[in-house]
Amino acid sequence: MWSEKYRPSKPDQLIGNEDARLALSAWLAEWKPGRKAALLVGPPGTGKTTFVNLLARANGMNLVDLNASDVRTKDKLQRRMGEAMSTVSLFGERSLIFLDEVDGLAGRADIGAVEFIKESVKESQNPIVMAANDPDSDEIKKLSSSCVTLRFRPPPPREVEMYLREVARGEGLAVGDEELRACVREAAGDVRQAINLLQSTGNSSADEARGRYKDRDRTLSEALNGFFGAADKGEALVSLRDLSMSAFEKVREVQRSVVKSGLPPEAMAKALEVVSRADLLIGRMMKAGEWRMLRYLDRLFAEELFPVVKGMGVRYTGQDDLPFPVLVRVWNDSKKVREVSVRYAARAHTSGMSARSQDLPYVFALCSRKKFREDLERAIGLDADPDLLESFDKFLAKEAVR
Amino acid sequence: MAEKKRIVVGGWFDLPRLGTEVWSTLVRKQGVVYDKSTGFKFDAATDVRGAVRTLRSAGVEVELTLRCWICGKEACPGCPYLSSCDRASVSTFCLCADHAPEKSVFEEYARAFDANLKV
Numbered sequence: 001m002w003s004e005k006y007r008p009s010k011p012d013q014l015i016g017n018e019d020a021r022l023a024l025s026a027w028l029a030e031w032k033p034g035r036k037a038a039l040l041v042g043p044p045g046t047g048k049t050t051f052v053n054l055l056a057r058a059n060g061m062n063l064v065d066l067n068a069s070d071v072r073t074k075d076k077l078q079r080r081m082g083e084a085m086s087t088v089s090l091f092g093e094r095s096l097i098f099l100d101e102v103d104g105l106a107g108r109a110d111i112g113a114v115e116f117i118k119e120s121v122k123e124s125q126n127p128i129v130m131a132a133n134d135p136d137s138d139e140i141k142k143l144s145s146s147c148v149t150l151r152f153r154p155p156p157p158r159e160v161e162m163y164l165r166e167v168a169r170g171e172g173l174a175v176g177d178e179e180l181r182a183c184v185r186e187a188a189g190d191v192r193q194a195i196n197l198l199q200s201t202g203n204s205s206a207d208e209a210r211g212r213y214k215d216r217d218r219t220l221s222e223a224l225n226g227f228f229g230a231a232d233k234g235e236a237l238v239s240l241r242d243l244s245m246s247a248f249e250k251v252r253e254v255q256r257s258v259v260k261s262g263l264p265p266e267a268m269a270k271a272l273e274v275v276s277r278a279d280l281l282i283g284r285m286m287k288a289g290e291w292r293m294l295r296y297l298d299r300l301f302a303e304e305l306f307p308v309v310k311g312m313g314v315r316y317t318g319q320d321d322l323p324f325p326v327l328v329r330v331w332n333d334s335k336k337v338r339e340v341s342v343r344y345a346a347r348a349h350t351s352g353m354s355a356r357s358q359d360l361p362y363v364f365a366l367c368s369r370k371k372f373r374e375d376l377e378r379a380i381g382l383d384a385d386p387d388l389l390e391s392f393d394k395f396l397a398k399e400a401v402r
Numbered sequence: 403m404a405e406k407k408r409i410v411v412g413g414w415f416d417l418p419r420l421g422t423e424v425w426s427t428l429v430r431k432q433g434v435v436y437d438k439s440t441g442f443k444f445d446a447a448t449d450v451r452g453a454v455r456t457l458r459s460a461g462v463e464v465e466l467t468l469r470c471w472i473c474g475k476e477a478c479p480g481c482p483y484l485s486s487c488d489r490a491s492v493s494t495f496c497l498c499a500d501h502a503p504e505k506s507v508f509e510e511y512a513r514a515f516d517a518n519l520k521v
Contacts, residue, residue: 011519012512016493018471019412020446022518029520046493058521135449149433150446156468156492157483162503162511169506177504185486 001234003195006167011054014047015163015191016155021051023150028055028096028127037121037128039102039143041135042152045190048131052098062095064126068102074112077120085124095126103132105139114142121146154189157181163191164198175201196238220245224257224316227301228309237302247285247297251278253316254301261314274305336395339388344380367396406465407457410476411450411494413469416441420460427456444494451490466490470498472507472514 008014014021020040027038040048056063064084066077084097105113121128130147132140155163161184168175179201187194226239243250258271278300285293337356344363345355363380366372373396382389409415414437428434428442432453435443444450454464466489470477477496478484501507 011521012515015511017446018493018495018515020493022515022520023446025520055521058519148447151433151449153491153493156489156496157487158477158481158497158503159471159493159511162497162508165503165506166508181482184483189492 001196002167002171002199003192003234006163006170006195008050008054011051011058014051014054015159017042017047017051017152020150020152021047021055023148024051024129025055027148028059031127033125034122035127037130037143037147039140039147039149040129040131040152041140041149042133043154044133045192046152046154047191048152049098049100052096052129052131056096056098059096061093064095064097065100066098067100068104068113068130074116077113077116081120085120085126085128087125097124097126097128099128099130101132102130102143103134103137103139114139117143118146155191157184157189160184160187160189160191160194164194167195167198173198173201193238196234199234220253221316224253227254227306228257228314228316230306230310233302233306236306237298240298240301247282247294250297251275251282254278254305257314257316258305258309260317261309261312263309263312263314267308267312270308271305274300274308277304333395336388336391340380340382340392343382343388347380364396406463408465408467409444410467410469411444411489414440414443417457417462420457420462424456424460428453432456446494450494454490468492468494468496470501471495472501472510473498475500 011021011025024038024040040052042048053063053065064081066080081097081099084095087095099117102117117128117130130143134140135151161180164180164183167173168180175198180198183194183197183201186197220243223239223243226242227236230236230239240250245253255272255275258268258275261268263271278297281293281297281300284290337360338352341352341355341360344350344359345352348355348359350359363376367376377383377389377392382392407415407417425436429436432449433445433447434453435445435448437443444453450466454466457464467476467478468489469475475498477498478487478489480499481487481496497503497507497511501510
């Protein structure tokens with residue numbers, strides 16, 4: 001993708017926030033132990049993280065990059081930052097400690113983290129730079145007395161246009177002024193988005209490209225159908241990124257679309273394999289509190305699921321497309337199954353969930369043979385409850401017909 | 403209707419006496435730079451949008467203008483994005499007509515940055 005190809009590699013290749021970037025470089029050049037930290041505040045995509053990375057590299061410093069969303073407690077911060085704060089190389093070379101997303105420190109689990117950072121700023125032998133998105137968060141207000149605050153904002157449209165012209169020149173792309181300006185206006189200060197738009201303009205007509213990216217907050221069906229019908233991985237990625245919903249829901253809706261798509265078995269297996277890996281990713285992310293891994297979810301779908309489903313006619317067809325009578329039956333049957341599973345679980349010394357997911361399918365299969373049914377029903381204890389026994393028998397009869 | 407106060411972002415400007423509370427909000431909370439002899443200035447640490455809001459509530463309507471990063475001249479006159487650009491929320495420098503993007507000025511832009519970069 002062009003947005004990757006033209007990612008800045010030197011501090012002077014970024015655009016926008018010139019005074020903030022220079023102020024940060026001056027702060028770093030003059031920094032001595034005991035001085036204030038730098039706090040970069042601004043919306044995502046304004047170049048805070050990129051510039052800190054490039055500045056550390058330009059100064060030959062080792063960057064110790066911590067994300068406050070991952071390292072949220074005082075203990076974890078102490079473990080990860082402690083060594084970096086006090087270590088200076090034999091030749092006096094310093095590291096740059098970068099604490100990203102400090103406005104993510106909130107709630108009971110983070111008690112003491114902000115105070116620890118404030119103490120660290122005073123004691124650190126290495127400069128500390130912090131970044132945050134929300135200037136009004138309580139954490140930022142608490143930290144601001146220990147920091148030099150610099151605001152990062154989206155670059156003005158004319159500078160975005162200048163960068164796009166540089167990209168177009170590099171790609172040998174002839175684009176008209178109006179087309180270019182339409183991309184700039186559409187991207188609304190997001191340089192990466194502007195480059196993606198330009199790339200699409202290069203691949204197709206400008207109007208089509210703009211149309212594809214137009215609605216930033218698209219509905220679920222527009223976004224998912226945009227993903228399944230995308231022309232390339234880049235466009236698929238943008239479609240998913242535009243979809244603002246929880247990661248869980250995103251995976252569930254993608255899975256629903258894949259399952260109902262009628263893909264050939266081999267493609268279906270591959271697609272579901274990717275979906276299951278996405279599910280694993282979320283599970284691990286939740287368990288470890290590694291929220292940063294969220295950024296890989298859309299990329300996983302775009303890089304691995306999209307090539308499998310591309311051109312296979314997969315569509316998102318909505319959430320509740322089961323006919324109402326079928327839904328009612330599912331609800332009723334699940335109630336009976338739950339009642340049976342509770343009794344079974346008590347007898348088998350297992351949980352209701354394990355009973356439902358692991359044991360009952362076999363019990364139902366065995367009950368379909370009359371010679372086992374009575375013994376099993378007695379073993380589960382259904383014979384003590386005639387109503388439940390009757391409804392269970394009816395349920396089995398329906399299952400047998402099905 | 404009162405005339406709009408034209409403020410060049412990054413340049414010094416004066417204000418009428420607006421009271422201690424407004425001064426305190428602008429300088430202490432919103433990071434407006436103040437110097438007794440030269441006046442006020444919006445810089446990289448200023449919450450420009452907040453400061454404009456404070457001034458408006460104090461009866462001062464503001465029109466913001468950006469400066470050219472390469473030559474320091476006012477950048478907004480004649481800009482094709484003038485009507486759609488939200489100057490209170492974009493970064494503080496831009497490009498003037500003499501250094502318009504059509505003139506392949508990226509190298510010049512980067513050089514102007516490099517000249518001030520402390521590495």
